Amino acid sequence: MHGTNSDDDVNGDDVDRDDDRGDETSGGGRTRGDRVGGNLGAGNASGDAGTAAGVAGDGVSPTAGGVRSIHRAFAALELLVAAAPRAVRTSDVAAHLEVDPATASRLLATLLARGYATRTPQRRYTVGPRSLRMAVDWMERLRAASDGPITRVARATGETVLLCQLLGGGAVPIAARLPAAGPPARIPPIERADGGYPIWATAAGRALLAALPAADRRRVLPPEPYPTLTGQTPTTWPRLRDAIRAGSRHGVHFEHGETIAGLWCYATPLLPGSDGEILALAVVATGDLDTARHARITRTLRAESRAVADHLAHTPA
Numbered sequence: 022m023h024g025t026n027s028d029d030d031v032n033g034d035d036v037d038r039d040d041d042r043g044d045e046t047s048g049g050g051r052t053r054g055d056r057v058g059g060n061l062g063a064g065n066a067s068g069d070a071g072t073a074a075g076v077a078g079d080g081v082s083p084t085a086g087g088v089r090s091i092h093r094a095f096a097a098l099e100l101l102v103a104a105a106p107r108a109v110r111t112s113d114v115a116a117h118l119e120v121d122p123a124t125a126s127r128l129l130a131t132l133l134a135r136g137y138a139t140r141t142p143q144r145r146y147t148v149g150p151r152s153l154r155m156a157v158d159w160m161e162r163l164r165a166a167s168d169g170p171i172t173r174v175a176r177a178t179g180e181t182v183l184l185c186q187l188l189g190g191g192a193v194p195i196a197a198r199l200p201a202a203g204p205p206a207r208i209p210p211i212e213r214a215d216g217g218y219p220i221w222a223t224a225a226g227r228a229l230l231a232a233l234p235a236a237d238r239r240r241v242l243p244p245e246p247y248p249t250l251t252g253q254t255p256t257t258w259p260r261l262r263d264a265i266r267a268g269s270r271h272g273v274h275f276e277h278g279e280t281i282a283g284l285w286c287y288a289t290p291l292l293p294g295s296d297g298e299i300l301a302l303a304v305v306a307t308g309d310l311d312t313a314r315h316a317r318i319t320r321t322l323r324a325e326s327r328a329v330a331d332h333l334a335h336t337p338a
Contacts, residue, residue, distance in 0.1 A: 074110045090128075095130045098137055098155075101148050105156040106186075106296045108145035139189030142237035150193050150217060163298070164196045170329040171198045171302065177321045180306045184329070185288070187229040187299035190241045191217015201247050221247045222254045224274040224286040227265050228301035231274070232290035238265075253279040273319045277310075285310055289322050292330040 100109060100117050115125035129146050132138035136151040148156050167184045174182045175198035184196040210213055220226025230238045238260060246256040253276075255261045268274030274288045288303035302325065304318050 039321050075300045092122065093124075094128050094132065097125065098132060098152060101132075101138055101146060102152060102155045105148045106298050108141045108143070108147040110145050114146070119215075133189075139191075141234070142240040147188070150188060150191065153188070153193065153195065159296070160195060163300075167196050167329050170325045171196060173328075174198070174302070174304065174321050174325045177199055177325075178304055178306075178318050180318065183225065183303045183305060185218075185225045185229065185301045185303055187220070187233075187241070187301075188217055190201075190220060190243065192220050192223055192225040192229055192301065192303075193217040219248070219250065219280060221256075221261050222250050222276070222279040223274045224268070224288040225301050225303040227261070227268050227274040227276070228288035228290040228303070229299055230261075231265050231269050232293070232299050232301065251278055251282050252282050253277070255279065271319075272323050275319075283307055287318050288321055289326040291326055300329075302329055 029150075096118055098116050099169045100114060109126050111122050111129060114129060115122045118128075119124060129138055131150065132152075133140060133146070137151045138146050138152070139149045140146055154160065163184070163186075171184055173180045179200045179202065181200060182198045183194045185192040186195050187193075218225060220230055230241070233241070236242075242258070245258055247254070247261070249256055255264060264276075265274070268288075272289065275286070277285050280286070285306040286303060287306075290301060291300040293299065302322060304322060306314075306318070
């Protein structure tokens with residue numbers, strides 16, 4: 022599997038600094054109104070009406086200066102969209118906007134807080150769950166490349182299938198297939214600031230963590246103890262690290278009821294996409310999972326994850 026287990030205990034606070042001191046500014050959480058939808062879609066486009074009010078993050082009033090700040094925020098967002106999935110530095114944004122790094126950092130922090138940007142372990146920035154749909158070319162390429170394999174997984178397993186991307190600290194669904202017969206797994210909305218499913222409490226999240234270099238894994242996780250979602254949620258790094266190692270050994274990551282009671286999730290990491298995307302293929306199920314059903318899901322995931330990775334690797338950017 023991807024990533025090594027060496028250096029798993031690296032201190033998450035010991036972050037490699039980019040050459041931009043403006044990156045020291047971090048974003049806050051989104052409001053409770055910015056609810057993450059559970060509709061298996063790509064990101065959450067709700068709440069866009071509040072964008073203009075939210076992006077003027079440097080505190081200027083809605084005068085000529087305030088309008089200029091909003092224009093800068095949109096220009097920064099457009100740069101992230103044009104570069105996606107490649108991440109950009111604060112200095113890149115500053116140069117693009119012809120502003121100082123501190124101003125660029127404040128704009129990025131506001132986009133981050135509103136879910137329109139995410140930050141990588143290398144302290145660079147890319148699109149967020151709420152701006153993902155704007156990166157049309159990238160999204161269409163990923164969905165076209167994954168369409169055949171994830172459709173086959175849905176048919177072979179009879180379950181709901183997701184292609185997830187690591188964005189910030191969340192596992193964000195970017196493509197989905199529902200089962201051809203029977204009801205799909207119902208995934209209730211999860212309220213999260215980064216717009217994705219929790220990477221410490223889902224098999225998809227663990228598969229994405231496994232695809233990262235070991236030194237970067239704790240950098241995308243929240244501080245310990247991790248938020249408890251059910252009585253089964255792992256809340257410490259040692260417990261999560263052991264689960265990642267077990268999934269890597271078996272070739273498929275698995276969890277039951279750690280995010281939502283009664284929900285099963287299986288996932289496997291994919292080779293990085295042609296633009297370095299961190300991706301995972303996941304199957305979500307509910308109900309009684311007997312031995313035959315479990316074996317069918319794991320067998321299909323192992324086989325088709327290679328097909329998805331191959332399609333992504335050979336699809337022109």
